[in-house]
Amino acid sequence: MIHKFYLNSFYIITDINSGSVFSVDPCAYQIVDYIKTPMTEACPSDIIGALKDNYTVEEIKETYDELYSLYCNDSLFSEDSYELLAGRLGPGPIKSMCLNVAHDCNMSCGYCFASQGNFGQDRSLMSVETGIAAIDFLMKHSGKRRNLEVDFFGGEPLMNIEVVKKIVSYARSIEDANNKCFRFTITTNGLLLNDEIAGFINDEMSNVVLSIDGRKEVNDALRTRVDGRGSHDSILPKFQNLVSKRDDKEYYARGTYTKYNLDFSEDVLHLFHHGFDQISIEPAITDGTMDYSLTPSDLPRIFEEYEKLAKIIIDIKKRGEQINFFHFMLDLEQGPCVFKRLRGCSCGNEYVAVTPDGDVYPCHQFVGNDDWIMGNVIQGKLNSEIKEKFSKATVFDKECCNDCWAKFYCSGGCNANNYTYNGSILSPHHFSCEIEKKRLECAIMMKVALAE
Amino acid sequence: MKHIKIINKPNLKKSAQTGGCGECQASCQSACKTSCTVANQKCEK
Ligand code: SF4
Ligand code: SF4
Ligand code: SF4
Numbered sequence: 001m002i003h004k005f006y007l008n009s010f011y012i013i014t015d016i017n018s019g020s021v022f023s024v025d026p027c028a029y030q031i032v033d034y035i036k037t038p039m040t041e042a043c044p045s046d047i048i049g050a051l052k053d054n055y056t057v058e059e060i061k062e063t064y065d066e067l068y069s070l071y072c073n074d075s076l077f078s079e080d081s082y083e084l085l086a087g088r089l090g091p092g093p094i095k096s097m098c099l100n101v102a103h104d105c106n107m108s109c110g111y112c113f114a115s116q117g118n119f120g121q122d123r124s125l126m127s128v129e130t131g132i133a134a135i136d137f138l139m140k141h142s143g144k145r146r147n148l149e150v151d152f153f154g155g156e157p158l159m160n161i162e163v164v165k166k167i168v169s170y171a172r173s174i175e176d177a178n179n180k181c182f183r184f185t186i187t188t189n190g191l192l193l194n195d196e197i198a199g200f201i202n203d204e205m206s207n208v209v210l211s212i213d214g215r216k217e218v219n220d221a222l223r224t225r226v227d228g229r230g231s232h233d234s235i236l237p238k239f240q241n242l243v244s245k246r247d248d249k250e251y252y253a254r255g256t257y258t259k260y261n262l263d264f265s266e267d268v269l270h271l272f273h274h275g276f277d278q279i280s281i282e283p284a285i286t287d288g289t290m291d292y293s294l295t296p297s298d299l300p301r302i303f304e305e306y307e308k309l310a311k312i313i314i315d316i317k318k319r320g321e322q323i324n325f326f327h328f329m330l331d332l333e334q335g336p337c338v339f340k341r342l343r344g345c346s347c348g349n350e351y352v353a354v355t356p357d358g359d360v361y362p363c364h365q366f367v368g369n370d371d372w373i374m375g376n377v378i379q380g381k382l383n384s385e386i387k388e389k390f391s392k393a394t395v396f397d398k399e400c401c402n403d404c405w406a407k408f409y410c411s412g413g414c415n416a417n418n419y420t421y422n423g424s425i426l427s428p429h430h431f432s433c434e435i436e437k438k439r440l441e442c443a444i445m446m447k448v449a450l451a452e
Numbered sequence: 453m454k455h456i457k458i459i460n461k462p463n464l465k466k467s468a469q470t471g472g473c474g475e476c477q478a479s480c481q482s483a484c485k486t487s488c489t490v491a492n493q494k495c496e497k
Contacts, residue, residue, distance in 0.1 A: 018462030028455045063455040075462045085468060096478035147475050147496065183477070285482070332460040336493045337471020341464075344481060351478040365482060408464060414482045436481075448459055 002077065003405030004029060007445040008311060014444060016405050018078035020070070021332060023448045027055050027063045039071045083396055086342055091349055091384065091391040093143030098353035098364045099134055101126040101164055102155035107189050107231060110222040110292060111256060111284040117155035119355075119368035125160045126356040130378060131167035134354045137377040139178060151185045152205075153353075153364055158192040161200075168204050187211065187254075190235035191225070198242040206250060210239045213255035214267020214281065221260055222292065240275050252326060254280040258292035262301045265309040272316070272323055280326030283435055285417055296431055303438045310442040314449045330409070330443040341395075344411030348374065348390030362390055365416030390415070390425070398426045400433075410436050473497060 001016040011029040013022045022028075034047045043064035051060050070076035103124045105117025117123070135150070142148055150171065152164050164186070171182045186201060187209040201208050212235055213219040220230025243251055253276040257264035264281050271279050283302070286293040294302070309325065316323045335341075345351060348362030352374070360375035360382065361367045375382035395401040395412045404410070410433075415425040417432055475496040 012459075015462070017464065019460065019464035020458070020462045021460040023457040023459055025455045066453045066456050069453075070456070073462075074465070075458075078462065078465070081465065082468065092474055095474065145474055147477075149477055331494070333463065334495055336476055336495050337467035337497075338464050339468070339472035339474075340476060340479075340493065340495075344479065346478055347480070350474065351480070363480065410481075411479075414480075416482060444459075451457075451459055 001080070001405060002032060004032060005441050005445075007307065007441055008314075008449060010445055010448045012441075012444060012448055013076075014405065015076050015078050016408060017080050017082070018075050019332070019408065020075040020078070021444055021447065022070070022076075023451075025063070027051070027059055028067060030054070031060065031063055031067060035067065035077065037071075037077045039068055039077065041068060082338060082342070085339065086394045086396040089339065089342060089391060089394060091387050092346070093145045094138060094141040094350055094352055095145045095147065096149040096151070096346075096351040097134060097138045098151045098153050098351070099126065099131065099167070100154055100353060100355050100364065100367060101131065101152050101157045101167075102159040103356050104159055105154060105156045105189070106159060106191050106226060107156065108224055108226045108228075109189075110224070110290075111258060111286065113365060114155060115368070121355075121368055124356040126163055126354075128163050128166045130354075130356065130358045131163055132170050133358060133377040133380075135167060135171045135174075137354075137360075137380065137382075139174070139180065140380075141382065142180070146179060147181050147183060149183045149185065151187070153187050156189050156192070157186055158188050158197060161192070161197055165200065183207075185209070189223070189231065190238050191231060193235070193238040193242060195241070198238070198245065201242065202246050202249065208242070208246075208251045209254045209280075210235075210242070210251060211254055212236065212239060212271070213257075214261065214264065215270045218261045218267055219255070222256070222258065236274060243276060250278065252278050252280045254282070254326075256284045257281055257294075258284045259294055259298060260292050262298060262305060265305055265312055268309060268325060269312065277322045278324050278326075282327070283432075285414075285421075285429070285432060287421065294431070296434075299431075299434055302435060306438050306442050310446055314446055317450060327439040328443040328446055330440070330447065332444075332447060338408065341408045341411050343391075343394050344413070345415065346390075347415055348393075349387055362386065363416060365414070365420070393425055398428055400428055404433070404437075406433075406437050406440055409440050470497070471495070 004013045011024045043061045103118045183206040185207040189211045216232040219232040253271045353361045353364040358376045358378040366372040374386040395407040398412045401412050413428045417429040419425045421429045479493045
């Protein structure tokens with residue numbers, strides 16, 4: 001399977017099964033439409049016939065020969081040999097855990113998937129005992145995996161920062177003896193950040209996600225405090241302060257776009273101009289019924305905006321400045337192996353979320369729906385049936401993914417969105433698919449542009 | 453080649469032989485997390 005697209009004056013062909021990417025001229029771009037496999041060594045006469053009005057016969061033959069040589073070394077029209085692997089994928093050890101340390105929040109963002117922090121449950125904070133039980137549970141189910149990730153999430157995790165510190169110190173105290181290496185991350189809305197907490201985060205967290213939507217008016221329209229006031233002016237300097245002391249450690253200034261800011265490249269630039277060079281702005285996925293909801297009719301505008309943003313980022317990079325937009329980051333060479341690509345996030349299998357009560361869910365987005373409780377860290381229980389089900393949710397098992405050119409880049413999308421909006425973890429959420437594919441095309445195009 | 457520039461060489465099939473160790477980070481792709489295109493994940497090998 002190949003996928004070809006024309007973007008920013010580049011003609012691009014990707015070969016799905018081999019992972020190859022080519023920048024081609026218009027002649028090659030057209031010829032591939034006529035190629036049937038297995039390819040023959042000599043250029044078929046129907047190809048010459050179809051294109052001879054546009055190119056010389058010599059040109060067509062020469063281009064065909066180049067394509068044929070790529071075909072011969074399995075770089076083009078490469079056969080799918082992966083389906084067998086999918087059958088070999090089963091439940092694996094748990095290596096990542098989202099700890100919902102606070103089912104409570106000091107903000108009241110309009111688009112919050114966690115229903116203003118409490119996930120539709122009682123407002124509550126995780127106790128140290130539950131946190132420690134969660135770390136023990138993770139260790140116990142992690143098998144031989146050495147690298148273990150723990151993400152402090154909420155609600156707003158800084159509302160329970162003392163417990164976060166105790167959990168971190170407990171995990172650190174047992175990692176060496178057990179030959180494990182914990183990587184902590186945290187996501188925060190920033191309101192409670194101060195120098196002391198920022199210092200702790202910079203010391204202990206390998207990544208920190210700083211939630212801010214961009215321009216003041218955009219941020220303050222939906223990222224509101226409980227009393228309705230905006231948050232931009234309070235959080236921006238706190239985030240700048242944290243990032244300025246973070247050295248080379250990872251962080252993301254992470255925002256959300258909605259129908260209110262379809263010009264979200266401006267928000268990326270706002271963050272960039274305020275000193276952030278690691279930026280992520282992502283669509284709010286909803287059921288489409290809110291004023292701010294993105295709907296399929298917004299897609300052309302969204303695509304246009306991604307293209308604009310891609311060009312802006314190319315310009316910035318060509319000037320020698322540093323900027324990373326999360327969804328345009330693509331590692332073509334050293335990216336993950338195909339096993340990883342078949343299953344994506346691995347929620348419910350290698351990744352789970354834990355609530356303040358110690359209940360285990362497949363991931364943070366399933367929290368609050370009792371049907372998906374798959375265990376409890378205090379009781380030490382884990383439902384292997386649910387785990388098995390998620391371990392088998394590969395791109396080969398999902399409707400439409402197998403025929404989708406993006407399958408090894410996207411890995412089947414978000415199971416939680418699939419379930420919430422299409423009723424099954426195996427039914428991709430088409431709106432998200434369209435956005436994902438556009439971002440991938442932009443990301444691949446940027447590789448081509450920056451290789452110029 | 454005159455008409456084609458290789459941006460990325462075939463590398464996926466090779467990874468089917470060498471990969472699968474599972475040491476890499478989980479990669480949530482949803483908007484609420486360090487949402488990520490899987491293909492950008494770092495391989496730990
Ligand atoms: S660390 Fe690399 S080889 Fe191992 S599973 Fe992850 S992507 Fe595959
Ligand atoms: S874009 Fe959609 S159909 Fe394609 S692989 Fe991703 S989830 Fe599956
Ligand atoms: S199901 Fe969606 S929200 Fe949950 S971990 Fe996977 S990508 Fe993230």
